Amino acid sequence: MSTATGSSPIRGGESAIVRWILISVALLFLIVFLVLPLASVFVEAFANGWQTYLDSIRDPDALSAIRLTLVASGIAVSLNLIFGLMAAWAISRFSFRGKNLLISLIDLPLAVSPVVSGLIFVLLFGLHGWFGGWLDDHNIRILFAVPGIVLATIFVTFPFVARELIPFMQAQGSDEEEAALVLGASAWKTFFSITLPNIRWSLLYGVILCSARAMGEFGAVSVVSGHIRGETNTLPLHVEILYNEYNFAAAFSVASLLSLVALVTLAAKKMIEDRAGIRGGQL
Amino acid sequence: MSIEVRNLCKQFGSFTAVDDISLQVGTGELLALLGPSGSGKTTLLRMIAGLESSDSGSILLNDEDATKHDPARRRVGFVFQHYALFRHMTIFENVAFGLRVQTRKVRLSKVQIRDKVSQLLSLVQLERLSDHYPNQLSGGQRQRVALARALAVEPKLLLLDEPFGALDAKVRKELRRWLRRLHDEIHIASVFVTHDQEEALEVADRVAVMNQGRLEQVGTPQEVYDNPASAFVYNFLGNVNLFHGRIDSGRARIGALELELPESVSGEDGPALGYARPYEMNVTRESKDSSAIQAIVRHVYGVGPIVKLELQRGDTGVLLEAELGRKQFAELDLKLGDVVYVSPRNLRVFAEDYSI
Numbered sequence: 001m002s003t004a005t006g007s008s009p010i011r012g013g014e015s016a017i018v019r020w021i022l023i024s025v026a027l028l029f030l031i032v033f034l035v036l037p038l039a040s041v042f043v044e045a046f047a048n049g050w051q052t053y054l055d056s057i058r059d060p061d062a063l064s065a066i067r068l069t070l071v072a073s074g075i076a077v078s079l080n081l082i083f084g085l086m087a088a089w090a091i092s093r094f095s096f097r098g099k100n101l102l103i104s105l106i107d108l109p110l111a112v113s114p115v116v117s118g119l120i121f122v123l124l125f126g127l128h129g130w131f132g133g134w135l136d137d138h139n140i141r142i143l144f145a146v147p148g149i150v151l152a153t154i155f156v157t158f159p160f161v162a163r164e165l166i167p168f169m170q171a172q173g174s175d176e177e178e179a180a181l182v183l184g185a186s187a188w189k190t191f192f193s194i195t196l197p198n199i200r201w202s203l204l205y206g207v208i209l210c211s212a213r214a215m216g217e218f219g220a221v222s223v224v225s226g227h228i229r230g231e232t233n234t235l236p237l238h239v240e241i242l243y244n245e246y247n248f249a250a251a252f253s254v255a256s257l258l259s260l261v262a263l264v265t266l267a268a269k270k271m272i273e274d275r276a277g278i279r280g281g282q283l
Numbered sequence: 284m285s286i287e288v289r290n291l292c293k294q295f296g297s298f299t300a301v302d303d304i305s306l307q308v309g310t311g312e313l314l315a316l317l318g319p320s321g322s323g324k325t326t327l328l329r330m331i332a333g334l335e336s337s338d339s340g341s342i343l344l345n346d347e348d349a350t351k352h353d354p355a356r357r358r359v360g361f362v363f364q365h366y367a368l369f370r371h372m373t374i375f376e377n378v379a380f381g382l383r384v385q386t387r388k389v390r391l392s393k394v395q396i397r398d399k400v401s402q403l404l405s406l407v408q409l410e411r412l413s414d415h416y417p418n419q420l421s422g423g424q425r426q427r428v429a430l431a432r433a434l435a436v437e438p439k440l441l442l443l444d445e446p447f448g449a450l451d452a453k454v455r456k457e458l459r460r461w462l463r464r465l466h467d468e469i470h471i472a473s474v475f476v477t478h479d480q481e482e483a484l485e486v487a488d489r490v491a492v493m494n495q496g497r498l499e500q501v502g503t504p505q506e507v508y509d510n511p512a513s514a515f516v517y518n519f520l521g522n523v524n525l526f527h528g529r530i531d532s533g534r535a536r537i538g539a540l541e542l543e544l545p546e547s548v549s550g551e552d553g554p555a556l557g558y559a560r561p562y563e564m565n566v567t568r569e570s571k572d573s574s575a576i577q578a579i580v581r582h583v584y585g586v587g588p589i590v591k592l593e594l595q596r597g598d599t600g601v602l603l604e605a606e607l608g609r610k611q612f613a614e615l616d617l618k619l620g621d622v623v624y625v626s627p628r629n630l631r632v633f634a635e636d637y638s639i
């Protein structure tokens with residue numbers, strides 16, 4: 001909610017010229033660094049016409065990359081939804097030793113370079129890694145296979161749901177849940193009829209950010225994927241391969257899909273913010 | 284339905300929130316837990332409801348040990364300080380919640396629930412708001428919804444945490460009289476927490492004064508006000524003027540005054556404190572006897588039937604408060620800077636072991 005300052009026509013000092021200059025600079029910056037690059041993706045994608053665009057996307061390798069991206073992000077987001085919810089619950093509802101450490105740890109994937117995140121898994125599951133020998137003996141493939149990609153994606157996107165929920169649940173407090181318990185509701189009933197409806201917009205917001213990041217992740221996945229065409233290539237990796245082969249039209253066609261994901265995310269985010277605003281909850 | 288609390292203790296880390304408290308509340312009784320913030324009164328209330336576990340001691344509800352029972356099994360009605368209404372549900376759904384979550388065996392039918400909720404909403408005079416959401420209601424209305432919701436499950440006892448704390452003065456007064464009437468109608472044991480001594484003294488049958496996790500005194504409003512068991516209770520129940528003195532061979536000497544010791548004070552020699560309420564102060568223009576204290580009028584607050592004076596002692600510079608009737612004030616014809624002589628009409632003596 002904005003206070004009175006927003007609508008007041010008379011404000012301190014700045015003249016119309018200063019205001020216009022500031023707005024123009026901001027707009028120019030936005031156009032050069034955001035709008036132009038985004039537009040160029042679509043322009044390049046359609047440079048050789050619709051047919052090339054569709055062919056690049058219908059290519060078996062591209063389709064397999066789309067499938068893998070959806071599977072990996074689907075698993076990662078569902079797991080992070082559950083873990084994020086549990087972490088946020090624990091942090092906002094209980095006080096325990098090491099709580100601050102846990103909060104910092106949740107942020108770790110955001111602070112670490114994605115390449116390092118990928119290397120962690122190579123170190124763990126690579127042939128010369130901690131569990132590599134055992135996995136090889138039992139014929140289980142994690143690195144350069146789908147499980148590795150899923151693990152790397154989970155790691156990189158772990159903070160999104162939890163970080164969205166923690167401040168929200170902390171601000172909301174546990175009064176309503178306690179009220180439900182005193183009124184005789186079971187713990188499950190309380191969670192599904194009180195907690196979940198209260199945090200649903202926050203949760204959805206976290207899930208959407210998490211999905212966008214999961215689908216777009218490049219660095220960590222690149223390290224563990226092995227770049228096997230048609231098998232372990234996700235969309236961002238497929239874009240890179242096409243680009244390195246000077247197949248620009250195809251590269252931009254596939255990239256345009258990722259850009260679309262970003263635009264849809266943005267729209268969904270805006271919609272949720274509006275809905276949540278109407279309902280009186282804040283994000 | 285009665286509540287009995289025996290030797291209840293609760294620590295939060297190194298902080299003792301509730302320290303060996305024993306207390307009884309009988310059926311039909313309205314008890315106020317009165318104390319400053321941090322005195323443990325809310326913790327005690329939450330322990331009775333089962334929202335907080337106890338470290339030791341026991342809680343008996345209707346002579347049955349409920350110390351280990353979860354909140355649902357205790358069948359208490361709890362009204363939270365900030366009402367804790369379910370924000371995504373209408374007023375109707377809020378009140379119906381407790382009825383709807385009951386196990387199938389005892390749950391009422393849909394029609395019965397609807398009837399019961401409307402009955403409760405008419406009891407709290409909110410029938411026409413039944414399909415509104417909590418954020419569309421005023422504080423007083425939310426408070427009444429919270430009460431209706433708590434009463435819907437026919438609790439055996441009602442617990443209220445600072446029930447009027449967040450309301451403005453006028454609504455507050457109305458609501459607390461209304462609560463008193465409601466309590467008398469439904470005839471269950473009720474406990475409410477407050478830090479407002481006026482509220483406690485006006486509404487409750489008995490008042491339990493708490494300080495630093497301990498019970499200082501339990502009694503009727505008249506008892507605790509007229510015969511405070513400790514300097515803390517005396518201080519907490521109203522404005523006071525403080526006089527330093529000594530206990531000397533079984534008598535208290537405060538300034539030039541010499542007083543008999545009350546029974547509650549042990550007669551050992553040592554420093555003593557004398558307290559007098561502002562309305563127990565004599566104010567005169569002339570010094571009648573040697574015990575009166577010379578003071579200067581520093582402030583006059585004259586709104587309403589009582590005139591409040593702020594006086595500065597000539598000897599120690601300490602400020603004293605006095606309250607006079609308007610007529611008496613007019614007769615004295617006091618102005619700022621005038622010199623007056625004050626003496627306490629009624630001085631209550633405590634041994635000096637308590638500091639504000």
